[in-house]
Amino acid sequence: MKKITTLIIMLSICISLNVKAQSKETLEMQKKVMATEKESDKKIAIMNSIIRDFQLDTVKNAEVIDIMKGEIALSYLNTGTFTKFEIYIGMIKNKFNQTSFMNMGADMLLKNESHPDYTEALAKRTIERYEAYKDDPAARPATFLLSDWDRFMKMAAYPYYESYARILHINGKDKMAFIYQEKAIKGHELEDLMPSSTELYAVLLESVGRDDQAYELLLKMAKKGKSSLAMNTQLKQLFVKRKGTEADASIFLDSIQRNIGQTWKSEIAKKMIQNQSAPDFNLLDLNGKRMNLSELRGKVIVIDFWATWCAPCIATMPAMKKLYDLHPEVMFLFVATGESGTAAAAKARVSTYIKENKFPVNVLMDNYIEGTKSFQAATAYRLKGIPTKIVVDKQGMFRFSTEGYTTDNEVINELEAMIAIAKEQ
Template sequence: MRTITLFLITTISCTVWDARAQDKEMFYSRARALAKQTDPVKATDSMYAIIQDLHLKNSEDVDMLKGEVAMAYLRVNDEAQFEAYIKQIWNKFNQTSYLNMGAEELLNKKINLAYAEKIAAQTVNLYLSYKDDPAAKPAEFPLEDWNRFMQMAMYPYYETYAAILHANGKDKDALFYLRMALKNEDMDGLSPEVAELYSTLLLANGLEDEAWDILLKMAEAGRGSSAMHIQLRKLGVKKLGSEIRTTVFLDSIRQNLEAIHLASLTQKMIVDTQAPDFTVSDLNGKEVSLVKLKGKIVVVDFWATWCLPCIASMPAMENLRKKYPEVLFLFIATKDKASAVNEYCKKNKLPVHTFLDKPAADVASSFKVSGIPTKAIIDRNGNLRFQTTGYSSDQELMLEMEAMIKIVKDL
């Protein structure tokens, strides 16, 4: 949700900025550096230096700086200073945006959830206090765009609050606020993460028929998570009367999806392209070269410890590695610190077959990786056959990867 919120803030800021282009770029460059500052006192000093050096009078830009300073204090558990800087933010929309960022960050880190609930409630209440107030709109901001932003903002604020209420065991209230978040949303476009939360809350409140509809729709679209698959199976046994009937029913859904993926991916297979050769070292310093792996199907997974979608995809990738022992899976950590990769792998016991890209991300660059996670599938002759980027759900990842592996195995 931080991405959505920052998009809204920066869009407002860009709309009302009246400085020269180079000044704007300088501002964003220094603001990004401030946001990375871990010491809140230094972050505060940086904020005042930016305001003074760039002669800032624009409240939107100063709001952004104060919001990042507030976040720096939150990360060292200084709740009083976090709230103090939030209150200094001029625009109420920016206040709610940074309150929501704070609540979401605590939720993601699974820390101080009582305080996360408090500031998530403040976010919702503050949003409700100004969403229909024309005075809250920046003077230079078009009314139509402002109304659209207000509509967009409702979703992350309510969804974050619902997720935190659920984490604190308040599932009845959580369902109420999640329904509020989804009131104007296209249910067919529901993300797997939110769909899982929705089905969990429906089941917790005894609404099994509604949960079944959501779970079935996501399964048929190939976008369910592992947890949703478990939920669907349990409900299936209740509805269909036995494990066997449920297995047959779910298998039919999966087979249909597999056929669709096979047909689609066969058309997208890369031809006449040799995979870039590379040599990487594992966490113990042992080298592996692609040129020496001819005769094997190789799956390369470019990832990083700081990449949340990469981490989310790891359990599904581990299941694939176990399911296809004849395929060699190489997990290459790119643009990451060796110490962070070592610590992560030691703590989580995966990914197995972890290797380190060079600091300049040479291997990722040779594969023209534009984002992570990226998976590359290489055939027995060293030809690059598939390359895919991103992660949305376990089910979608598993279906796509299994289809690509099957196609390459049959070559």
Template sequence: MKRKTFLLIAFFILATVSVLAQKTTIQDKLGEMTKAPNPKKVLKLFKETVNEFQLNKVSDAETFDMMYGTLALSNIMKQKIKAYEQNIGMIQNKFNQTSYMNMAADMLSNNKQTLQLSKSIAEKTLQLYYSFKNDTTARPLDFDPISWKRFMEMAKYPYHETYAKILNELNLSKEALLQQEIAIEGLQIEELGQTSAELYAKILIANNRNQDAYIVLKRMAELDRASDKMIIKLKNLHEELTGDKAVKMLDSIKQNLRLAYQQKVLKKIIKDTKAPSFTLQNLNGIHKSLEDYKGKVVVIDFWATWCVPCIQSMPAMDQMRKNNPDVAFLFIATQEKPNGAFERVKSFIEKNQYQFEVLLDLVDGKYPTVTDYKISGIPAKIIIDASGNLLFSSIGFTNESNLVNELQAMIDIAKGKSQYN
């Protein structure tokens, strides 16, 4: 497992292990706490949860840690420092303490008025982290010594990176660079997440290391992990450093990405499979069947109004629809609670002014289409060629650029326009 992937899992594992074992109703209660508008409401939900589920501070220690952590974050966002410190002090697991302290520092860093407070918390986070990093008694019993040592070494990543972000915002660029390089020590550019790479490039530029920033940004663009802001900065640096327009360089990256994605998706092609037929109602109450789009490439987007990644992917899907006017895009809303499903879906589409062909996958309280297509999670994209063959099935959403490039590669193959056909 790559270091960045392990870190992402490791960062939350101790804080979530108890909750995942609980009933859904407890998860709902904890979810309410994170969304509560003020500390008073969080505390009320805290007490309700303890009483309702008869939580024990010993056997349910991890759940208590999450609740105290959530209450701490609520208090610090209101700058109730004493209450925040009391809440953090109630967290039993030291790693959980540093996790919530880091979250607090990161949240406060987004407001210039709280940067100094953010800096103070980030420094205390690192102090606490290093106080138990090599303490063998801090290791949970379900962690073997080798895994725990590796885990703790990687945990420094988010803590130093948060501190680097804050220092850079305070125009302490040299100190920020030191902290960011500690955070990403031992990682190649290819192993950096988008946020880390963007921050690293920003700090490098602040230290007049434009050539190094250019290398980072260009590599991230080549990997299709550069945000729009990163692309703009890359363009500006290219023109500044070379004196040439960046169009040719960016076009070359785009072309290479197209070819790379085509090679990648070809390995995922589904052979000799007819797409299951379906007949569903659209938002005008008209029944639509897959056969209505015979002779066209069809892209199906399985989604739901409650699915955050589904909603996040929709602007990119809207752009894909506009870029491919000869393709039939069907947005099939599925796994909606039956009561009020039609009105809920229609309201969402109208509110966001999407010009989508939306079908509702709900028949007698069941979701037949998502079942027939054997979809294991949403959002899910299905690509069907003009002959009705199911070619691709893709689940999940990472970022808009990845979605656009991967889906376009699939569409091109379905159209027969790929050089690999």
């Protein structure tokens, strides 16, 4: 299930078709310039220039203008200028665009852990406005097909209600948070939602006294290999409350993990790459030491391609940390690729992340290939995206590749199976 920011991106793609085809590319370039500008006043100047230079009509191109005003509103919110945030949010004509940016604003404040009272009030107003127009035919812009509008309304309920539930939970109002989290997940299979959604629901179930329901939910997720580390911790605590000691809980959870591990291994074995040597690379670590992959032959190697700007890459780090701790016999290499700016700026950014988070270790900087938009190791392994994990066996053979991030347990289960199979080669 995608977040509301995805809806805005989809909306932006649709509405850009209203602009003349010959100027679309240039317009998109100007919109990117505006999106990267940090200062609100400069954003306003760029927006006014775009409207003037591309002769955007306030009716025909209202959606494009809405999104630019929403970006300005968020830039003011980021600096705590609430009055101007409210002014620009009020300028947005499409009610869906308006509540989308309000929700993004609430999420921004939540992430920054600032102004909890205003954050809660903003999330509440987002829901009130959404509920006021979602079933109103007059709220649908003429440029929207009815089917598209209905789809957007249904998709919006999940992030809107969950943002409010999460804020209420942080503010210590779990009874009300539970009501809105139930609204958020209504009509969805929990295992198909973001892991953070199921985590929050399980915590709220326990908080309102529904321990048995929380336990059954977490047990179901664990047995399917779809739980996160936080879910496993809560499941262990609930097991102890119900049935005994921490030792008993560990034995019980380990048995679940063993069963899952055998299932994963059988499935993963079918995906093993045959007769392909792992491409060598020659990269520097953060201390300037050069490393060649070929020099590590004799060990199973896991290569994690990641970047500081990649949210799924960062989300997978707790799982990778657990795997690193579990397998001292395996060589883990974390290749930072796709970092923007000069090599020095990229290295500084990665170093700062490592220092703040104390992980990952064995970090290598991928080499930018001058005159291209590609990087040496990423190109050698034909990456389609990140995060991507590569598993190389002791003989230097490229055995597995896996992309993306779902839950901590799925990352752990998949790589555990790959490592086990690679050891047997």
